[in-house]
Amino acid sequence: MLVAGPVAALFAACFSFLPVAVALTLAQLTEGAGQLGGATRAGLAGWLLAHGVPLGTSLGPLGLAPLAVGVFAAWRVSRAGVHTSRAYGIAHRGNPVEAAKVAGTVGLGYAVVGAAAALLAAKPGLEVSALRAFLQLLVFGTLAALVGALRVTGALRVTAVRMPPVLRDGIRTGVVGAVLVLGTGAAVAGLSVALSGGEAGDVLGAYHTGVAGQVGITLICLAYAPNAAIWATAYLLGPGFAVGVDTTVRTTEVDVGTLLPLPLVAGIPDGPVGGLGALLLAIPLVAGMIAGWLLARRVLRLRAGDAHGRHRSWGSLVGAAAVGGPVAGLLLGAAALCSRGPVGGPRLAEMGPVPWQVALAGALVVTVGATVGAAATRALAGP
Structure with a gap:
């Protein structure tokens, strides 16, 4: 039960990473250019960029996030919040505190994945802060998972009725x-x-x-x-x-x-x-x-x-x-x-x-x- 949140976060990260990896791999398939390893590393950097993590390049900072990937990632993490809530048996209880705990668990797991991705993506000419990635994905993952947890637990509906x-x-x-x-x-x-x-x-x-x-x-x-x-x-x-x-x-x-x-x-x-x-x-x-x-x-x-x-x-x-x-x-x-x-x-x-x-x-x-x-x-x- 305690590993449900991190596992769900890992699967959400993998699903949201795939579109970036495919796009950058295809983009690097030029004549004599780009190897698969380089494309994968670039894909990790692009995935982090989609979450708002800035990249340091030889030309200067890169911080323009591809929002389509970010929205897709938010949806997958939201679904992770739903699955984790069901795994913990708190679905339909209408308790916002329990939903927040689930979101925090998923967010922490997502942040660990982000920090690992930053360490793998960094190379000479491409700087990625693992600490920044951890904090950025912690906030991102917690908020996205909270949306799913609030919905499946019914806490969102309960809060709306009380307004x-x-x-x-x-x-x-x-x-x-x-x-x-x-x-x-x-x-x-x-x-x-x-x-x-x-x-x-x-x-x-x-x-x-x-x-x-x-x-x-x-x-x-x-x-x-x-x-x-x-x-x-x-x-x-x-x-x-x-x-x-x-x-x-x-x-x-x-x-x-x-x-x-x-x-x-x-x-x-x-x-x-x-x-x-x-x-x-x-x-x-x-x-x-x-x-x-x-x-x-x-x-x-x-x-x-x-x-x-x-x-x-x-x-x-x-x-x-x-x-x-x-x-x-x-x-x-x-x-x-x-x-x-x-x-x-x-x-x-x-x-x-x-x-x-x-x-x-x-x-x-x-x-x-x-x-x-x-x-x-x-x-x-x-x-």
């Missing part, structure tokens, strides 16, 4: 609003890359790595696709993002230097938004309105049959929208923080959006959108 309705609805609205706004960013980023497909293909073809190598490079770009989605979200919200020191990519100004030679960067706009393209800026507001519409539907359904339902539903709507906006802002700011980082060298020391600017803009947009959407839905519903 004031306005707070509970506000948190739900904020989460939904943040997800919808990020979804708009993902859609715009995908559309931009698709419209620049010819340029992206030219960049990919310039590598001369053969089919296997190009597949690996494509997989690496896919690993950074969530980063691109978050950057596009920051672009739509207004703050924009940087692709290097003293560079700016926002709707009103685009000032970039030499970009990284990756197909993904082909989607970066080459000038300010104009004409019908300006309509894209209203998409995050529409996403906030949809979150407000969903909030109003839920509140009206729960208040149905109550003699005082009309007054209480108006108060609940306004209060939940007021809570939901800042919650969405915090989530969007956290996403922006996770999506940024240096890419070696002083010129590329700043990559990504400024978190507090994204948080502020996201909170404002979701608050206004959710309030308008919820109020309009409530008004159309009648007394």
